[in-house]
Amino acid sequence: MSGDAPKSYNKFRVYQPYDAAYNARIHGPFIPWREYGQPRMSIWDMKIGNMWSHFLSSDKSPAHMRMVASKAYWRYCGSKLSRKTSFKPFMAMVFSASILLFLARYKDYAAERRVKYHW
Amino acid sequence: QSTWGASQCASQPDGCVSKKYDVTKLTRRNNEDEAVRMTIASYEKFAEGVNDVTKRWDEKHEIYFGNERDLVNFPHMKTAEYMPKVRLGVFPDEWFQALYNKTGVTGPYLFLSGGIVFLLQKEYWVIDHEFIEVIPFIGVCVLLVKWFGAKAQAMYIKGSQERYMKVVGTPLAKYAELANQAIKDADDILHRDTAYPMYIQAKYENVDIQLEASYRDRLASMHRDVRRRLDYHVERQNAKRSFEHQHMVDWIASSVRSSITPAQEKQALEQCFSTLKNLAVEYKKEGSTAARV
Numbered sequence: 001m002s003g004d005a006p007k008s009y010n011k012f013r014v015y016q017p018y019d020a021a022y023n024a025r026i027h028g029p030f031i032p033w034r035e036y037g038q039p040r041m042s043i044w045d046m047k048i049g050n051m052w053s054h055f056l057s058s059d060k061s062p063a064h065m066r067m068v069a070s071k072a073y074w075r076y077c078g079s080k081l082s083r084k085t086s087f088k089p090f091m092a093m094v095f096s097a098s099i100l101l102f103l104a105r106y107k108d109y110a111a112e113r114r115v116k117y118h119w
Numbered sequence: 120q121s122t123w124g125a126s127q128c129a130s131q132p133d134g135c136v137s138k139k140y141d142v143t144k145l146t147r148r149n150n151e152d153e154a155v156r157m158t159i160a161s162y163e164k165f166a167e168g169v170n171d172v173t174k175r176w177d178e179k180h181e182i183y184f185g186n187e188r189d190l191v192n193f194p195h196m197k198t199a200e201y202m203p204k205v206r207l208g209v210f211p212d213e214w215f216q217a218l219y220n221k222t223g224v225t226g227p228y229l230f231l232s233g234g235i236v237f238l239l240q241k242e243y244w245v246i247d248h249e250f251i252e253v254i255p256f257i258g259v260c261v262l263l264v265k266w267f268g269a270k271a272q273a274m275y276i277k278g279s280q281e282r283y284m285k286v287v288g289t290p291l292a293k294y295a296e297l298a299n300q301a302i303k304d305a306d307d308i309l310h311r312d313t314a315y316p317m318y319i320q321a322k323y324e325n326v327d328i329q330l331e332a333s334y335r336d337r338l339a340s341m342h343r344d345v346r347r348r349l350d351y352h353v354e355r356q357n358a359k360r361s362f363e364h365q366h367m368v369d370w371i372a373s374s375v376r377s378s379i380t381p382a383q384e385k386q387a388l389e390q391c392f393s394t395l396k397n398l399a400v401e402y403k404k405e406g407s408t409a410a411r412v
Contacts (some may be wrong), residue, residue: 006322025187031196044201044217080211082199084276087264088208094260 032071033078041069162308206263 008075021037022030080089102109112118204212215227222229238244401407 027193
């Protein structure tokens with residue numbers, strides 16, 4: 001980890017893919033669901049009309065995509081999970097899975113609309 | 120005094136400390152006892168290991184919790200105890216809070232219902248034979264959570280606690296106890312070090328006692344020899360004097376005996392006989408006070 005080294009080697013930054021701005025001396029132990037450096041723009045502050053252009057201009061390299069995915073996962077773990085768990089994650093997974101699978105099979109459902117005789 | 124005996128040590132105000140040999144200046148390295156050297160090496164290794172651990176801990180502590188640590192923006196991590204709130208079982212409360220300023224309390228609910236109505240009316244969500252599954256599915260989910268939610272949570276919490284104690288809690292407590300025991304043992308060993316001057320002092324005292332004993336031996340033998348010589352002279356004088364006395368007595372007696380003439384001897388004998396006869400006459404008389412043998 002950068003910063004987690006003796007004083008003579010601090011000038012050589014060790015490779016860590018999570019955050020370029022993380023410094024152990026200032027930020028303490030690395031917590032994945034925290035933002036080090038620039039704060040992340042939350043989805044509630046974005047405008048829907050700008051989302052497509054923002055996506056087109058974003059960094060689509062594999063390293064950055066991996067970082068975004070891992071940060072999203074850790075953000076869910078850090079903010080939505082707790083020591084005394086409950087059924088909510090399971091229900092959330094079921095709900096989201098059912099919607100996504102519905103959308104994946106939407107072609108077959110839509111065909112039912114155009115059929116002349118419904119069973 | 121040149122030597123210190125046991126009684127003299129006890130009578131001193133500071134007990135056993137020998138004033139002739141400065142024991143406090145002795146270090147363990149001056150002693151060439153091999154057993155002591157081996158124990159010193161093992162203790163130094165142990166201390167090295169302990170110092171490594173403390174050095175590493177100090178290094179890491181200085182990095183993560185040093186002066187540059189920003190605790191205002193990046194405070195210590197806290198995990199939540201309970202899950203965040205949800206509405207209708209699946210929608211997190213923070214979505215409702217984020218939209219409160221724009222749409223009020225009923226906004227998201229209207230969005231949900233309006234969305235469902237829109238999908239049904241435009242037939243994006245086609246009502247086919249599988250549509251009816253949605254209603255009992257939601258009902259079953261609700262009933263399951265109602266009946267078994269609390270029990271399942273309790274079971275899971277108990278299991279997670281057991282796993283935590285098995286992996287973290289018990290080993291940590293055990294290690295803490297071991298560490299405390301190690302500290303106590305180390306303190307005992309350090310305390311034993313205070314006895315080393317006494318041990319050396321005892322050795323010196325042992326030698327002192329032996330020197331004292333040999334001195335007294337020599338003193339006694341000297342006394343015996345001198346006494347023997349003086350006694351000899353005394354006995355010699357006594358022997359000489361007693362011999363002189365005996366010789367003089369013998370000489371006088373023999374000279375007296377030789378000076379007795381026969382006429383004197385005869386006269387003495389007659390005197391003795393007449394005395395005896397008188398005594399016998401008196402002895403035979405009744406009521407006499409003569410001595411009866």
